[in-house]
Amino acid sequence: AGTHSFEKSAMSQGEQAQTRAMKSLAAVLLVAILLQLAGCSPPPDPVTCTDGTSNCTVTNTYGSFTDRTICHAANVVYPSTEQELVAAVAAAASAKRKMKVATKHSHSGPKLACPGGSEGTIISTTRLNRTVSIDAERQLITVESGMVLRDLIQAAAAAGLSLPHSPYWYGLTIGGLLATGAHGSGLWGKGGAVHEYVVGLRIVTPAPACDGFAMVRELGADHPDLDAAKVSLGVVGVVSQVTLALQPLFKRSVTFVERNESDFTAQVAEWGRLHEFADMIWQPQHNKVIYREDDRVDVSAPGNGVGGLFLFRSVPTALLVGGRAIEEQLQENGTDIARCAAEQEGATRQLPAFGFTNDGISFTGYPIVGYQHRIQASGSCIDGPEDALLSSCAWDPRIRGSFMYNSGFSVALSKAPAFIADMLNLRDLNPDAFCGALDGRVGLVLRYVKASSAYLGKHEDSIDVDILFYRSRTDGMPHAHADVVDEIEQMALGKYGGLPHWGKNRNFAFDGAIARYPKADKFLKVKSRYDPDGLFSSEWTDQVLGINGTPNIIENRCAIEGLCICSDDSHCAPEQGYFCRLGKVYKKARVCSSEEDY
Template sequence: MAAAISVSLLLVAIISGSCPSFTSAKPPAPPVFCDDSGCVVSNAYGVWADRQQCRTGLAVFPTTEEELRAAVAEAHRKRFKAKAVSGFSHTIPKLACPPPENSVVISTAKYNSRIEVDVANRRVTADAGVGLRDLIDKVEAAGLSLLAAPYWEGVSIGGLISTGSHGSSWWGRGGAVHDHVESLTLVVPAPAEEGHAKVVTLRRGDPLFNAASVSLGLLGIISQVTLSLEPSFKRSITYSFQNDSSFEDQFMDHARKHEFADITWFPSQHQAAFRLDDRVPLNTSGDGFNDFIGFQSTLMAVSMAVRATEKAFDESRNAKGKCATAATVLAFKKLMANGLKNNNLLFTGYPVTGRHGRMQTSGSCQHSPVSDGLSSCPWDPRIKGLLFYETTAFFSPQSFRSFILDVKRLRDMNPDNFCGVDNYNGFMIRFVKRSESLLGQPEDSVVVDFNYYRASDPSIPRLNQDLWEEVEQMAFVKYGARPHWAKNRNVAFLGVQGKYPGFKRFLAAMKELDPEGVFQSPWSDEVINEKEAVKSDGCALEGQCICSEDRHCSPSKGYLCQNGLVYEEARVCRFANVSMV
């Protein structure tokens, strides 16, 4: 999950005099719920991209590799479809959702006991269900560090490897975790004489390794992963806030100078925050840590109030209201260093220096053992908190510069229209190195994440509906950006097969390891096997299609399918009575 949650909710808490309480936080709900009628699989946000519930008849919870193999064997023997789901389920597309009939979900939530650190060879082997934070803490205690990690730590090792999760770095092997995998084991279907399922070990250099290292759960179920490590080190981080007038000409130099560089762009505020982030020797003074503001526990009442305010602004078309909070949000980020702390309590000044394992990733809202507290993660679906879309696109450096210039042209028509995204985390810009993985990045890439308001009712168009559709189509259509596999609305995956040179080889690996399609699903049929969904009334509002007729928008509410303003070939749902200027 991207570091892209609104900090407005913390401002409300501070103003009201009630600060978030970590010790009384409600942990996230498990993603699988079963009763006599079957099982429902959810993601962490409580809503899938298509808003449709994911149902299956059966869920199993293996605790060992043999139990995992037996679960796949039973599904194969019965000719059921099977899907793996972690104990976290931080995925927006339905990667973990099988067909509703004759299917089983295999959860790795209880398959999480093994974390073995090989200090001599600087490697760690973990069960697929192990949480990222548990692995990092075990590795750091052994005097070693896992170099790459996503910014959100609430993911399993198997899940983050399967989906191409990443941090930010063009140095060394780069910021994608799968590029630090040395070997992995998969449980795959097998003939009856082999017990209907078997465990396959793949090592770096093996013919199928580059297919399996980012597999989307389509080759089998990851059982164990071995990752390379480095000797422990510290990181020193400083945020430099600058005018955004020329940052599109600075990003490459920034990424080359700083090992863990990133940039956060706040377009409505004309600001860019450059993260100066480098390793320093372990004996450097400082015991700081990264407790990203948006991932801290937040009073449930505050999260609900922030959502209600955002909803009121959106439905009343009050862009100025969103801009007032956007300016305050940016000021607060500067004041609080976006959650960096020089000690366990406070930010006292730059640079913030701390052990790599405490600086690389965060997610404190999920860790409290107390289940009846007053606080939670701010997007927890049980409290009607934040609800948002997340778009994530990988660009070549050359096309990224052109993309930013186009977005600036769109922004400059009316900067107020971009305040909504700045109430979250603006445009988060990171760097991912070229990968040998067939579904990894085929070139050194710049990845952009941005979050924006999602209506509670799918039939209600959003404020600036057309603008975000145009930005989305600029990225994926005009500039051919590649989507993050575990994020994005469905339109981001249109034509994705032609964006990866190794895609045909990945399809061949699917045929070899899962010839009967045990791990196929409606989502993979649409995205991987190019079975285009039928366009329906209102399908563009939720990113299920690109509009080609007015009925794909909401003509009854005044939203018609029209051309883009900067990217004129785009087709977007625009409120017919509103001008950008």
Template sequence: MKFVFLALLFSLNLHLVRSLVECNASGCELKNYLRGPWPDRRPCKITKAFFPTNEAELLDAVAYAVKSKQKIKVVSREAHTMTKFACPNSGSDTGGVVISTASFNSNSSIVVDKSSMTVSTPPGIMLGELIDLLAMQGVTLHQTIAWNGVSPAGMVSTGGHGSSLWGRGGGTYEYLVSMRIVVPASKNEGFAKVVTVAEGSDLFHAARISLGVLGAVSQLTFSVQPMTKRSVTLSVADDASLEEDFLTLAQEHEFAEVSWFSSQKKFVSRIDDKAPLSVPGNGAETTALFLTVQAAAARSSRLSQEAAEAIGNSTFFCSVAKNTVNTVTSTGGGFFNDEQQQHFSGFPVVGYFHKFQARGGCQYTYSNSTNLALPESERLVCGWDFRAYGQFWFHVSIAISISDVGNFIRDVKQLRDLSPERLCLLDTSMTLFIRYLKASQAYLGPKTDAAEIEFMTFRDRRPGEPQTYEDVAEEIEQLLLFKYNGKPHFGKNRPHAFRDIGRKTKNLSKFLSARRKLDPQGWFSSDWSDSVLGIRGSPVTAKDGCALEGLCVCSEARHCAPDKGYFCRPGLVYREARVCSNRS
């Protein structure tokens, strides 16, 4: 019987697969990729975990869960969303099945069809591995996200993106051609079946950004393009005319991005375009955030931030921001003219297309037995590893209409001019990072051409603890969400950001119709996904300290930290905002 086989599959894979699904005799727990607390700081305990290696085993796993009346979530090896879409339960209970695609990643399943210029790929392969395999075939994906530790299924399911207003735009989901999805079925059908959705169908527009609530993806087919090169230049400018410059940049350069150091009144333009293969250059891009660090160094960096933040040392943060923006063109900002020599000699940096797509590497340290055998302080980790006392962030990523970006920039400038040093902390982690998206036909995609505006700032490891510049971060977050009706990135953001999602996406009602068709009993849904999609419940939780945790927007003092001098106040520029502030 296939369910007996599944039990064997379950037990064997506990020893064969390293992933963020951790199991022991008492059950399993799903970790997020930070290896730290979920946004609600409640663990995700689950009943069972499965690690299928192919579509047939995935079918069996879904059938087992449906027959057993268990909620189901599908996760990848290393990069579950920061939000709780990956958890099958609310966190206050234990239950549900997690299916990990960590082993559903066979290279032999990747098929490049050069006549149709498509690639079919299994759901669990790491994005970086897929990109490299495609390069060996002389093709590339059109768009990817920045980190190569995600799976292609997870990338599109949460609306992952690069940056472009050209062609179909920066959304990775815009280049999907078809998907095979395992969905629940009747007893007569074996409790699970495979459906194929393709371009042109209503189900396809739902599946492109699905949040994992439609079923388990078993195969994705993307459009690809012939290999070219790219030429990249980073340029620093005064932000006096950024309200106009941000759009001109995107119109003139295919893969443009902006890093706005608002506290320093400067911005860095990424001037990024395709180049012919005949142009000399073997350059590449790295991102320090995604590289391995020794655990002791990650801890030391975090402790330095904590010490400066504890006393409100804006001088420290402003100095870091100033040094970063003033040296980016001389140091290369993560670009190398020669990848092998790791050498930067100046812009432009020219190299093969895929060398400027997803970057990373730190995720591999967690499956390296030699590294894991080292003493904890000597191990290599990702810099955000919570267990290693790494970085921990207040993270915002919200898309607003292109037509609103100029006014948003003016609002932030006004906030900056009231107290420039209060924005320095934002400029030490990511800056205000601007990327570009086209309006989408995906039902949970952006309704208009948009700019995704992202920032990360300090967050206390302890629950309910404010940061010194809490009010600045909250006011910018609320400007994006409420004044400009921004759509939150489904894989990032704090829980309260997901209320009223129906007003911010292309067509929520059609998405819910597709969900009822593919999974009428809601086996792939959870309390959290139901609250986000407006089915029942709310992503907002009002309780003491909830605003500091991103569970609510404050409406009374207890939502902040009145015992520590933080009260609920109006915003300084956006007066409708309600922020936790220590202003007198």
């Protein structure tokens, strides 16, 4: 089962050359990762200005928003205390200027950090990065909103405490990850979303002139507005401090188990209840599922493992550039045979255990046992000393390296088996298409998220799906088998009523999404009270929240860019053989598909 057609076909000389090049690159990349270079140029500041702190632009860590526009702002401020933060908000509010918050690395794909126009103010939380207090007895930590997750979990561990859950990438700030509802994976207890552990916020909002144009609102665990503020897209104000409920320091035991797909549809609804930190990785090109057996163990359990996920390690920039060049060649001029052959070769050269190690250096076998703060998240490519871009994170926009789309959406757990069955059916129609459609290094990552009281959180237990896939640097250029991801996304959001991740996705995924949040009206009422003039709102957030307009942009090739769902061939790339067609499994989908697929 799962044998691809390329194994039965003779490759052309060009395809053989492409495959040899990819094999060579995979080998060198593996050596580079194993060496774990001491240096790594950290990602650049997402805000750049031509005149000190004036005449600025803001972007995200990938150097490009989903619509490829450049976001301008009149100025940026870098408050380092709450008092300075209040002054910054007051100055902008008194002038009726729009404001948006930018974080240290700015990881959201959508335009959440863009105030719109060119007269707005960017408030960077880069210098709001300190621990305010740790109460070991009450198991509480209070930090400033610009503290990155890496520093937060290390500070907690130093006090003998653990943050129970977090995203897998530790370059996010606590304020940023809360604003977008970022999460790890888990259904036990309060679940895998970080905002479920928030028991207090201090948030700065606009205020009337008689109150100095800005005020600090303190929201405790029982405050009725906390459910609006702890997942807010940044539209109710700027968070100054966050208080989180922690737990006594613990260890985890991790084993990745590779299995076939025979019971995938049944397991998806159950796996998250069997293991505290369970997740699943579906690799459709290889007909397999990798199950993460991940549970808490006592701190006395032997082991000092590290969760150094390979995607987040530093890589020599020359290799990143070379790898991207080959990827572009395979995407734009390759065949399914060549793409699948290259992916098969890459799969044989992956680091064991996805880069997790038993001692921080090497993998010697399962289980991998280590302290929570060393297992739960990683991101060593932001840790090394500056090395003049000899190495970097794979997505650093200063080099011509990785350039990807990241889709993320959740489907209710009760509907997950049917959704998985539909994806399997889609794959079975043309398995080789998935080689070009998805980033084959991982596959589809499925994480569990528990129902939340947050107004913009999940309203029922869900499975969250993460997909990485190729993005061209040329506007409107299709990628191979673009219809695969388009149909999966539309299936999840349309047929199964899924919810897009607030910090990921292309524009069309957000169209009408707010209507699927039962408590959206409560959120909008709090927003109106906290910021009646909409100074922390933008055209983008108004569109996403259903206040005014739509995030869709209807123009030629808009569906290729994910700015719309196609309704006309011109929304695809007819000159290159991509036309608007019905979905193959979800017939209500409208996808850009090449002529050869029909």
